[in-house]
Amino acid sequence: MFKGLAQTVYELSGKNPYLCFQCGICSSSCPMIKDMDIPPHQVIRMIQLDVQEVLNCKTIWVCASCNTCTARCPRDVDPARIINVLRTIMQRKNVYPLDLRKVKGLDEFPQIALISASRKLTG
Amino acid sequence: MVDSVRIGVYVCHCGGNISNVVNISEVINAIRNVEGVVIVRDNEHVCSEAGQREIQEDIKRLNLNRVVIAACSPKFHGPTFMKLIEESGLNPYLFEMVNIREQDSWVHSNDPKGATIKAIDQIMAAIAKVKFNEPLQPKEVKIGNRVLVIGGGISGIQTALDLADSGCKVYLVEREPMIGGRMAQLSYTFPTDDCSLCILSPKMAAVYNHPNITLLTYSEVEDVSGSVGDFHVKVKVKPRYVDMDKCVACGICASKCPASAPDEFNYGLRTRRAIYVPHEMAVPYKYLIDSKSCLYFLKGICRVCERVCPQKAVNFNDSERILDLVVDAIVVATGYDPFDATKLKQYGYGVYKNVIIAPQLERMVMPVGPTGGKVVRLSDGQLAKKIAFIHCVGSRDEQIGRPGCSRVCCMYSIKQAMTLKRQDVTRDVHLFYIDIRAYGKGFEEYYSRAQDLGVKFIRGKVSEVIEDPVTNKLIVRAEDTLTGRFIEDEFDLVVLSVGLVPSHGSEDLAKKLKLNIGPDGFFLEAHPKYRPVDTLREGVFICGCAQGPKDIADSVAQASAAAGRVLRLISQGKILVEPIKAYVLGDLCNGCGICIDKCPLGAISMVDGKAIISDALCVGCGSCIPYCPQSAIELRHYTEKQILSQIEAALKSKSEGEIRVIAFFDDSCTYRAADLAGTSRLIYDDRVRVISVPSASRLTPRIILSAFKYGADGVFIGDCLPGASPYHPKVLDVINDVIRDVRIQMRKFRIDARRLKFDTIAVDMAERLVKDLEDLISIIERLGPLKVEERIRIKV
Amino acid sequence: MYYPGCSVKDYAKVYEETALSVLKLFNVELVELDRWNCCGVVYEHATDAIMQHIASLRDLIRAQEFMNDIGDNRLVTLCSMCYNTLKKVNEIVINDSEKLKNLCDYMDDEPKYNCGVDVKYILELIVDDSIIGLNKISSNVKRDLKSLKVAPFYGCAILRPKGIGIDDPEDPHILSDLISSLGAKPIKFPYEKKCCGSYNVVYDRSIVERTVSEIVKAASRWGADIIITTCPLCHYNLNLVKSKFNIPTIYFTELMAYALGIDDKIPPETLLILRSKFGGG
Numbered sequence A: 001m002f003k004g005l006a007q008t009v010y011e012l013s014g015k016n017p018y019l020c021f022q023c024g025i026c027s028s029s030c031p032m033i034k035d036m037d038i039p040p041h042q043v044i045r046m047i048q049l050d051v052q053e054v055l056n057c058k059t060i061w062v063c064a065s066c067n068t069c070t071a072r073c074p075r076d077v078d079p080a081r082i083i084n085v086l087r088t089i090m091q092r093k094n095v096y097p098l099d100l101r102k103v104k105g106l107d108e109f110p111q112i113a114l115i116s117a118s119r120k121l122t123g
Numbered sequence B: 001m002v003d004s005v006r007i008g009v010y011v012c013h014c015g016g017n018i019s020n021v022v023n024i025s026e027v028i029n030a031i032r033n034v035e036g037v038v039i040v041r042d043n044e045h046v047c048s049e050a051g052q053r054e055i056q057e058d059i060k061r062l063n064l065n066r067v068v069i070a071a072c073s074p075k076f077h078g079p080t081f082m083k084l085i086e087e088s089g090l091n092p093y094l095f096e097m098v099n100i101r102e103q104d105s106w107v108h109s110n111d112p113k114g115a116t117i118k119a120i121d122q123i124m125a126a127i128a129k130v131k132f133n134e135p136l137q138p139k140e141v142k143i144g145n146r147v148l149v150i151g152g153g154i155s156g157i158q159t160a161l162d163l164a165d166s167g168c169k170v171y172l173v174e175r176e177p178m179i180g181g182r183m184a185q186l187s188y189t190f191p192t193d194d195c196s197l198c199i200l201s202p203k204m205a206a207v208y209n210h211p212n213i214t215l216l217t218y219s220e221v222e223d224v225s226g227s228v229g230d231f232h233v234k235v236k237v238k239p240r241y242v243d244m245d246k247c248v249a250c251g252i253c254a255s256k257c258p259a260s261a262p263d264e265f266n267y268g269l270r271t272r273r274a275i276y277v278p279h280e281m282a283v284p285y286k287y288l289i290d291s292k293s294c295l296y297f298l299k300g301i302c303r304v305c306e307r308v309c310p311q312k313a314v315n316f317n318d319s320e321r322i323l324d325l326v327v328d329a330i331v332v333a334t335g336y337d338p339f340d341a342t343k344l345k346q347y348g349y350g351v352y353k354n355v356i357i358a359p360q361l362e363r364m365v366m367p368v369g370p371t372g373g374k375v376v377r378l379s380d381g382q383l384a385k386k387i388a389f390i391h392c393v394g395s396r397d398e399q400i401g402r403p404g405c406s407r408v409c410c411m412y413s414i415k416q417a418m419t420l421k422r423q424d425v426t427r428d429v430h431l432f433y434i435d436i437r438a439y440g441k442g443f444e445e446y447y448s449r450a451q452d453l454g455v456k457f458i459r460g461k462v463s464e465v466i467e468d469p470v471t472n473k474l475i476v477r478a479e480d481t482l483t484g485r486f487i488e489d490e491f492d493l494v495v496l497s498v499g500l501v502p503s504h505g506s507e508d509l510a511k512k513l514k515l516n517i518g519p520d521g522f523f524l525e526a527h528p529k530y531r532p533v534d535t536l537r538e539g540v541f542i543c544g545c546a547q548g549p550k551d552i553a554d555s556v557a558q559a560s561a562a563a564g565r566v567l568r569l570i571s572q573g574k575i576l577v578e579p580i581k582a583y584v585l586g587d588l589c590n591g592c593g594i595c596i597d598k599c600p601l602g603a604i605s606m607v608d609g610k611a612i613i614s615d616a617l618c619v620g621c622g623s624c625i626p627y628c629p630q631s632a633i634e635l636r637h638y639t640e641k642q643i644l645s646q647i648e649a650a651l652k653s654k655s656e657g658e659i660r661v662i663a664f665f666d667d668s669c670t671y672r673a674a675d676l677a678g679t680s681r682l683i684y685d686d687r688v689r690v691i692s693v694p695s696a697s698r699l700t701p702r703i704i705l706s707a708f709k710y711g712a713d714g715v716f717i718g719d720c721l722p723g724a725s726p727y728h729p730k731v732l733d734v735i736n737d738v739i740r741d742v743r744i745q746m747r748k749f750r751i752d753a754r755r756l757k758f759d760t761i762a763v764d765m766a767e768r769l770v771k772d773l774e775d776l777i778s779i780i781e782r783l784g785p786l787k788v789e790e791r792i793r794i795k796v
Numbered sequence C: 001m002y003y004p005g006c007s008v009k010d011y012a013k014v015y016e017e018t019a020l021s022v023l024k025l026f027n028v029e030l031v032e033l034d035r036w037n038c039c040g041v042v043y044e045h046a047t048d049a050i051m052q053h054i055a056s057l058r059d060l061i062r063a064q065e066f067m068n069d070i071g072d073n074r075l076v077t078l079c080s081m082c083y084n085t086l087k088k089v090n091e092i093v094i095n096d097s098e099k100l101k102n103l104c105d106y107m108d109d110e111p112k113y114n115c116g117v118d119v120k121y122i123l124e125l126i127v128d129d130s131i132i133g134l135n136k137i138s139s140n141v142k143r144d145l146k147s148l149k150v151a152p153f154y155g156c157a158i159l160r161p162k163g164i165g166i167d168d169p170e171d172p173h174i175l176s177d178l179i180s181s182l183g184a185k186p187i188k189f190p191y192e193k194k195c196c197g198s199y200n201v202v203y204d205r206s207i208v209e210r211t212v213s214e215i216v217k218a219a220s221r222w223g224a225d226i227i228i229t230t231c232p233l234c235h236y237n238l239n240l241v242k243s244k245f246n247i248p249t250i251y252f253t254e255l256m257a258y259a260l261g262i263d264d265k266i267p268p269e270t271l272l273i274l275r276s277k278f279g280g281g
Helices: A004-013 A025-029 A040-048 A052-056 A068-072 A079-092 A111-121 B024-032 B049-061 B074-087 B101-105 B112-130 B154-165 B196-209 B252-256 B295-299 B304-308 B358-365 B409-423 B443-453 B506-513 B552-570 B594-598 B640-651 B670-679 B701-709 B731-748 B766-783 B788-793 C013-025 C051-070 C080-095 C097-106 C122-127 C134-140 C174-181 C205-221 C232-239 C252-260 C268-278
Strands: B007-012 B037-043 B066-071 B095-099 B139-142 B146-150 B169-174 B213-217 B219-227 B230-237 B260-262 B271-273 B321-327 B329-332 B336-338 B355-357 B386-393 B428-433 B456-459 B464-467 B474-480 B485-491 B493-498 B500-502 B540-542 B574-577 B582-584 B604-607 B610-613 B633-635 B661-666 B688-693 B714-719 B756-760 C074-077 C118-121 C149-153 C226-229 C249-251
Touching (some): A004 A040, A004 A052, A004 A079, A025 A040, A025 B474, A040 A079, A052 A079, A068 A079, A111 C232, B007 B024, B007 B049, B007 B112, B037 B049, B049 B066, B049 B074, B095 B112, B101 B670, B112 B688, B154 B169, B169 B230, B196 B213, B219 B321, B230 B329, B252 B271, B252 B304, B358 B493, B386 B485, B409 B428, B409 B443, B409 B493, B474 B493, B582 B610, B640 B661, B640 B688, B661 B766, B670 B714, B670 B766, B701 B731, B714 B731, B756 B766, C013 C122, C013 C249, C051 C074, C051 C080, C051 C097, C074 C122, C080 C097, C134 C252, C149 C174, C226 C252, C226 C268, C232 C249, C249 C252, C249 C268, C252 C268
Parallel strands (some): B007 B066, B329 B540, B386 B428, B386 B493, B428 B456, B661 B688, C074 C118, C226 C249
Antiparallel strands (some): B219 B230, B230 B321, B336 B500, B464 B474, B474 B485, B582 B633, B604 B610
C-alpha cells in the first residue's frame, strides 16, 4: 500500500502513519519532550516523507512508552506504537544506545528498571 | 395475468453498438414463435422518432397490450419509452425494458455467440415477466398548505417566514419560552461583525406578527402519525403559570422573587429569578415561572409574585395543554447544542474557574451581558489581559467519537479574538489551532484582518490546561508544530472553541418522526449532494444545524431551500404517490404482527386483525416480505411470480454441462455499477443472467433457492453499501438475515455454500462487481455445475 | 492468584509485605503463583514480535493451571508494569487466535492457553465492595491522618491505554478515593498521571531527574506532604529528588498499613517519614 519507511512501519505496527494530520498534541503531551531531539509529531512526519535519518534520532530511545500521546491522538494514530516500532527496527539491526556493562551502581536499581531498560534500550 | 396477452417485442441495433456483437436476426428468430408474441421488430434506433412511431402504430393496429423493448439500459431511455407507451394509450407498467447494450454487447464483445444467447435469455425473461404485469396507477393524495416547523431558531424562523409569506398556514413550535435560538445568544456575526440580535430581531418580530404563523413557544412535539398531506401531530404546550395576554412584562414579580436558578441564556454566568423573562430582547417578551426552582412548586410556600402582579397575570393553576394539529408537511429545524466540554477533563472546564467555553465569551462581550461587556477572569473579576483559545474541542477527535469538523469554530474564534483586541489592543490573544478553516465568502480576508490586528496564531493542538494553585493562572501546553518548539505559557483566561453537537432530544424526535440520524447524530438528509434538505420520508424536510454544523448564512440558505421544497411539494394541490409498493394478501395474513416491527418506516399497522401497509409511508423496498411466515406480503410489479418467471425463462436455454449464474441487482446501486461496467467496456463472463429488483431486501429464501432449483449453478446478490440504500439504511440487515437463512438451508440440502455470493456495491464500483462475478464463475467452474441429484434435494 | 514479579521480591519487598498484610487484615488471601517467570515487560509494539510475548503467556498458563486448584481465575499483580504487560498480552491472545496458536505451538511443552485468566491490579480488588471496599477500609482505620496531605501518583502503566487502564487516564480518582477513605487529605494535582521517565534512569539519570523534578515540584506547589505510588520504578525515580523538595514517595500500601495500624511490616524509614510529616503517634 505504501512505500519505504511508511510501509515498514505500517506492517510492523498495524497503524497508518499517513492518518496523522500534524496537530502536535502528542508532542505537547509527551513527558520526555524536553529530552527529545525530534518531537514525536515530526518523527511521524519524517516517516510520511520517507526520511530515513529519523531512525538515528534520540527520540525513539527516550520514549518511555507511557501512552499519553496514544490516549489523546485525535486521529487514533498511536504515536507510541509507531515510535516503538522504529526502535524495534534499530534493535533488529543491532543498534542501541545502552551498554549495561558500562553502567555504574547496577545493584541500586530496582529489578524492574534493569529489565525494562535492557528490553528497551539494548538489543 | 391477462388471458390473451398480445406482446410486441422491439430489438434495437443501436447503430451497431448492439448489432456488432449480438446477432439480431438470431434473436428475432428465437423470439418470433414464443406464445403471446404478436410481433417482433428490429430497428437501427428504436428510440428515434421513426422507431417510436412504429411502436405507437403497432400498439394501435395490432391491439398490443404488452411491450418489450430490448435496447440500452432502462436507466438511459427507460423514461422516454414509458412516456411513449403512456401516450399510446397503454399503461406504462405493462412494459418491460431489456438491457442488451451496457449489460450485454458492451461487456461481452469477446464472445458474440454467448452475448447473443444472453440477449435471447434476458428477452425471454422479460416476456415471461410482462405476462404477469398489472396496470398500475400512481395514487393521488390531496395536499394542502398547512406546515409544521419544529424549532424557532434562525432556520425555523426563515422557513416559517418564507412559507407564511407564500400563503401557507404555519405552526412554529419552539421548546424554549422564546424564539431566536442560538443566534440570539451570539454577540456579533462573522464576517460582517453585525450585531446578531440586531439582524435577528426584525425576523423575530415578523414571525410574532405574521397572520399566517401560529407561534407556539414553550411547546414540544409529543407525537407524530400519518403521512404527507395528513400528518397528525400532538403538541404539548407547557404551562407558563403566567397569562401571556395579561402580562405586560413590568418585571415587578421578578424583583420580589426570592428563588433563583442559573441563567441558561447566559450559560450559567449569572442567575435569574424563578419567575423570569428569558432575556432582554426575548420574543415573546413575557414572563414565565420555572417550576423546578420556584419555591411554591418545591416547598408549597411563597407566591409573592402572584400578590404583587398589578395585572393579576400569575396563574398557579395553569396546566399543560395538548394541541392536536393536522398538517401537510413538516420541517425540522432543531439546531444544535455546544459540545459539553466537561467531557475533556484535560482542559479543566467545570473545574478551573477561568476556563470558559466560547458561547460564554459571546455573552461576556455583550454590554447587556452578565459582566457588562467586560471580559474578566471569573475567579477574581479582573480584566483578562492574556487569553488563549483552544480550537477543536469536541471536534476532529476520534478519542471521543466525534471525528467531524464543526465548520464554524475557526471563524467564531477569530471573531472573538478580534473583539477582544478591539476592546483592548494591548491584550495578548493566542489561538491554538490545527488548521484554520476560512472557506466562505469574505472568510479568508477576515482571517487576514485578525492577523493584522496582532492576534497570534499557533499551530498546535493544546494537550492540557493546568491551573496553578497559588496564582490561579492557567498554564497551557502545546507544541508549535511549525517550529517544533514546545510551548508552556501562562494565561488569565482560556476559551474553549467548542464544536457543535446535535440538539438534545434529537434522537427522540427522530424516532417520533421516523427519521434517520447520521453517524454524527445529526438528522440525515436524503442525499448529501442533490437532496440536502429532504429526508427519506416524503413530506418531512430538515434544514439548518439540525442537518449538520453550519453558519448563519448557510442555515438561512437551507431554511429557504426547505421552504422551497415544501412549496414545490404542495404547489399542485395534490401529489402522486408511486404505485410500486408492498401490499398484504389479506387471505393469507394471520395477524401475527411480525411485519410491523420489521418495517423501518413504520408503514405497517394492524387493522381488524390483519396487517395493512400504508401506500403513503411504504417506500417499496420489500424488506417486510422475507419475514412474513405466511408469505402474505407481495411487492407490486415485483411479485414472487414475476421474479420466478424471469428466473425460469432465463435458464431455459441452458444445456447439460453448461454453467449459469443468476445475478440479482438492486436497481439503484448494483444495476448502475453494471451499467458503468458497460460504458467502461469492461469484459466479463456472459453466463450471468440479471434480474433487477428495487432492493435485494425483497428477496426471500424461497426465491434464491428456486434459482438453484430452476437451473442456476451460482447466485450473486448485489445491493448498496451500508447506509447508502435510497430506501432506508437497514436494508443490509434484512439481506444478511435472508442470506443466513439461505446458507442454513443450503447446508441442509448439501449445496456448496460458495455458490452463493453477496456483495455491497456502490454505483462507481464497476470493477469490483466484475471481479465478484468472475470470481463466482471460476469457483463454479471448479465445483462444476449443480448435479441433478443436488437440485432435486432442494425443497422450496 | 498472585503474581509478584521481579522487583517486589527484592527492591520493593516492603511493597509486597505491606500489601499482603493489609489484604490479610480483610481476609483476602493472595496465593503466589507457582513457577512464575518474568512477566515479559516491556510490552512489544511490533505486530510481528510474537516471541516477546512468550514470557507473559507462560505466566498466564501457570495461572491457568493454578486457577482450578484455588477456584478463582483472577491473577493479581502489585507492580503496575507487570499488570500492564500481562493484561496487554492477555488481550492480544484472546482477540487473535492465530497468534495464540503460534505461541502455543512454539511452547509445545506447555499446555494450551484457554484465555480464561482475568488479569487484575491490586487497587481494583481494594475498591471492589464485594472483596474489600472503601467503606470497610474507613471503618478499620486506627490512626487519625487528617492533617496528612497525600498526593496520589499513578504513573502511566495502570491508566493507559484505554481498555487496559483501571481508571480515567485524564481524571483518575481511585487513589484519591483511597486516601480519603484512610482519613488523609488527598492532594489531586495535574501531574498525578504523568510518566516518571521509567527505564531511562538506567541510561541517563538526568533525563529522569528532570521529569520527576517537575512532578515532585508540582506536588509541593499543590501542598502535598508525601506522594504515594503504585509502581516500584516510579518509587525509585520519584525518590531521586526526595530531599531536593523534601517530599518522600512511599508505596500506597505502606500508607494503608500505617493507617490501619499494621506497623510491623512498615520499614523504620517510612515510619519516621510519616511521623515527622504530621507528628501523629
